[in-house]
Amino acid sequence: MPSQTLEYPKQxxxxxxxxxxxxxxxxxxxxxVSFNAPDSPFPTILPMIGQMxxxxxxxxxxGDVLDLYLHGYVSSQIxxxxxxxxxxxxxxxxxxxxxxxxxxxxxxxxxxLVLSLTPNSHSYNYxxxxxxxxxxxxxxxxxxxxxxxxITNGVVHDRWRHTRxxxxxxxxxxxxxxxxAVAAGSAKIRTGMPGGESRAxxxxxxxxxxVWTGVVPLHLVAEEPLPGPGNGVAQVPAYxxxxxxxxxxxxxxxALEAATTPMKPNPSAK
Amino acid sequence: MPSQTLEYPKQxxxxxxxxxxxxxxxxxxxxxVSFNAPDSPFPTILPMIGQMxxxxxxxxxxGDVLDLYLHGYVSSQIxxxxxxxxxxxxxxxxxxxxxxxxxxxxxxxxxxLVLSLTPNSHSYNYxxxxxxxxxxxxxxxxxxxxxxxxITNGVVHDRWRHTRxxxxxxxxxxxxxxxxAVAAGSAKIRTGMPGGESRAxxxxxxxxxxVWTGVVPLHLVAEEPLPGPGNGVAQVPAYxxxxxxxxxxxxxxxALEAATTPMKPNPSAK
Numbered sequence: 361m362p363s364q365t366l367e368y369p370k371q372x373x374x375x376x377x378x379x380x381x382x383x384x385x386x387x388x389x390x391x392x393v394s395f396n397a398p399d400s401p402f403p404t405i406l407p408m409i410g411q412m413x414x415x416x417x418x419x420x421x422x423g424d425v426l427d428l429y430l431h432g433y434v435s436s437q438i439x440x441x442x443x444x445x446x447x448x449x450x451x452x453x454x455x456x457x458x459x460x461x462x463x464x465x466x467x468x469x470x471x472x473l474v475l476s477l478t479p480n481s482h483s484y485n486y487x488x489x490x491x492x493x494x495x496x497x498x499x500x501x502x503x504x505x506x507x508x509x510x511i512t513n514g515v516v517h518d519r520w521r522h523t524r525x526x527x528x529x530x531x532x533x534x535x536x537x538x539x540x541a542v543a544a545g546s547a548k549i550r551t552g553m554p555g556g557e558s559r560a561x562x563x564x565x566x567x568x569x570x571v572w573t574g575v576v577p578l579h580l581v582a583e584e585p586l587p588g589p590g591n592g593v594a595q596v597p598a599y600x601x602x603x604x605x606x607x608x609x610x611x612x613x614x615a616l617e618a619a620t621t622p623m624k625p626n627p628s629a630k
Numbered sequence: 631m632p633s634q635t636l637e638y639p640k641q642x643x644x645x646x647x648x649x650x651x652x653x654x655x656x657x658x659x660x661x662x663v664s665f666n667a668p669d670s671p672f673p674t675i676l677p678m679i680g681q682m683x684x685x686x687x688x689x690x691x692x693g694d695v696l697d698l699y700l701h702g703y704v705s706s707q708i709x710x711x712x713x714x715x716x717x718x719x720x721x722x723x724x725x726x727x728x729x730x731x732x733x734x735x736x737x738x739x740x741x742x743l744v745l746s747l748t749p750n751s752h753s754y755n756y757x758x759x760x761x762x763x764x765x766x767x768x769x770x771x772x773x774x775x776x777x778x779x780x781i782t783n784g785v786v787h788d789r790w791r792h793t794r795x796x797x798x799x800x801x802x803x804x805x806x807x808x809x810x811a812v813a814a815g816s817a818k819i820r821t822g823m824p825g826g827e828s829r830a831x832x833x834x835x836x837x838x839x840x841v842w843t844g845v846v847p848l849h850l851v852a853e854e855p856l857p858g859p860g861n862g863v864a865q866v867p868a869y870x871x872x873x874x875x876x877x878x879x880x881x882x883x884x885a886l887e888a889a890t891t892p893m894k895p896n897p898s899a900k
Contacts, residue, residue: 389740389754389848394664394673402762402813403664403673405734409754464675470659473852475870477860478794479782480801484659484679492672512749516846523841524748524831531750543672553858561794568862571793572870576786577853578659582743583882585846586889588823590747592838600745600842612853619856 381547382412382422384489386514387610388467389580393430395463395495397437408432410465411514415503415539428465428491428540429498429507438463439536442495460494463540471618473576476554477561477568483550485575485618491545495538507537517606518599551618577615582607651817652682652692654759656784657880658737659850663700665733665765667707678702680735681784685773685809698735698761698810699768699777708733709806712765730764733810741888743846746824747831747838753820755845755888761815765808777807787876788869822892847885852877 385391394405410430414420432439442461472485498504508527509520527535554573561567582604585596655661664675680700684690702709712731742755768774778797779790797805824843831837852874855866 389743390738390756392662392664392675392736392738394662394675394734396666396673400762401732402734403666403732405662405664405675405736405760407736407738407756407758462671462673464664464672466662466675466677468660468662468677470850473659473785475786475789475855476793476858478797478801479778479790480797480805482782482785482789482793486660486677488677490675508749512752515743515752516745519745519752520749523746523752524834524837527748527750528828531748535750553856554860557860558798562860564794565862567794568860570863572855572857572863572867573861574855574857576855576870576874578850579853580740580848581851583847583849583885585745585842585844586823586886587842587844588746590824590827590832590838591843592835593840593842597842600846604846615853616856 377547378425379421379423380487380549381489381491381545382426384469384487384547385428385465385467385491386411386422388469389515390467391430392466393438393463394466395438395441395461397441404437406438408438408465409511409515411507411510413507413510415506418506426542428493428542429510430465430495430538430540431508431511432536432538434534434536436536438495439497439538442497442538458494460496460541462492463495464490464492465540466490469614470578471551471615472578474550474552474554475576476573477557477571481554481556483554483556485550485552485577485615487547487549489545489547491540491542493540493542493544495540498537498539501532503539504532504535504537507539508535511537516600517603522597522599550623552622553619575619577612577619579611579615580607581611647817648695649691649693650757650819651759651761651815652696654739654757654817655698655735655737655761656681656692658739659785660737661700662736663708663733664736665708665711665731667711674707676708678708679781679785681777681780683777683780685776688776696812698763698812699780700735700765700808700810701778701781702806702808704804704806706806708765709767709808712767712808728764730766730811732762733765734760734762735810736760739884740848741821741885742848744820744822744824745846746843747827747841751824751826753824753826755820755822755847755885757817757819759815759817761810761812763810763812763814765810768807768809771802773809774802774805774807777809778805781807786870787873792867792869820893821888823889845889847882847889849881849885850877851881
């Protein structure tokens with residue numbers, strides 16, 4: 361599968377690759393988080409909600425080095441493990457290691473089905489990011505509140521201040537937030553039309569006349585909002601309408617552009 | 631987050647929960663696969679393509695016990711590890727354990743944004759499945775060919791026979807397929823309108839008049855296919871049109887039904 365790989369850089373950081381990795385994560389409604397739990401031969405994998413951000417430097421943009429904030433429930437296994445600083449062996453006794461639960465987080469957007477002459481050269485247009493890091497529970501109340509707002513507004517832009525905030529003390533206590541210090545990361549991106557067929561296949565006119573080849577663009581779409589039984593707001597508010605319009609326009613544009621944009625040379629090699 | 635959990639059962643198997651888990655996996659364009667690589671404190675996590683199926687009993691339906699087949703490249707790390715039977719410790723020497731690389735596979739569909747009165751009671755409508763198992767490379771040529779067809783048709787129904795098949799010996803060699811014997815699994819599903827607000831919030835008319843609450847349905851959509859530069863088929867073929875129409879109808883219907891269907895009592899408790 362032809363693809364472009366971007367590494368979460370060591371030093372010096374290249375803004376382009378960080379921006380790409382962070383954008384893929386921040387626009388993914390769900391992240392898949394993997395970690396090792398004690399006494400299981402299998403890694404655990406969970407869907408979670410999260411956003412990249414910097415509490416110590418809130419004005420940082422997506423091209424800067426950021427932490428990943430993950431939302432969870434205070435009693436969940438991942439929160440208990442992160443509190444206990446379990447390592448890969450699950451013995452909870454790795455005092456000589458860096459603090460935090462080692463975990464991996466993946467976000468993948470599928471932008472299209474790439475249908476070529478042979479099954480082997482079929483592919484997806486996609487954008488996938490993975491970050492690796494150590495997660496610790498956020499204990500500072502101000503940082504936790506900041507992260508909850510970041511994550512809520514990551515789901516729907518500007519939603520936080522249009523709800524009943526601030527959370528009550530009981531709400532603050534029942535919610536846990538993990539901060540992941542990112543140690544490494546990378547992105548893989550595939551765009552464009554089919555390719556990679558053998559010369560024999562690509563030069564076979566009978567085959568070209570028989571097998572449809574091209575791209576089926578694929579993207580998420582937000583449908584007209586459906587008010588709940590307790591809703592007392594007559595019109596869908598402007599911030600929600602605007603967010604949905606942006607979301608839908610961006611999703612469609614991304615999928616169509618992915619289909620028609622040939623793979624670029626790896627920009628991190630510049 | 632109110633949700634319904636279905637376990638991949640031990641014995642006896644309940645058809646309902648297996649069907650649900652398998653359907654979530656088979657309709658997910660991408661699966662996230664997690665495993666432990668030697669010498670890394672972090673589990674690895676990868677997007678992969680896969681389908682549930684039974685080679686020994688091809689007529690098995692999605693309510694039966696199935697294996698998971700994953701497509702990959704012959705030289706990729708996961709394939710090398712699966713050949714080597716590495717365990718959690720990555721020492722490759724666990725001869726007393728069952729064969730295969732322990733891995734976890736997750737598939738998540740987001741069906742809607744659930745917007746409630748408070749950030750803490752926000753949620754998603756979603757369907758998420760996780761299976762745990764041990765992966766071994768498929769070495770039997772007939773099983774591998776069968777799995778490649780299964781996986782290709784999982785991306786676009788009936789695509790396989792409309793391409794140049796069978797694969798050449800070189801194509802067969804460059805493709806690897808993993809068979810995962812599923813040891814355990816579960817699904818989590820959330821449907822319906824917002825809920826879970828406190829009595830004080832739910833009974834506050836000023837709050838109801840200020841905060842829009844309800845569901846924004848969310849689903850994937852396939853756009854009009856874009857022919858590639860080498861395409862020689864004038865019309866988009868019927869099997870592809872049909873597949874796209876089914877895909878789009880099913881995706882929209884699922885998201886809208888998720889919004890309006892209250893959570894059912896857990897059927898596995900029956």
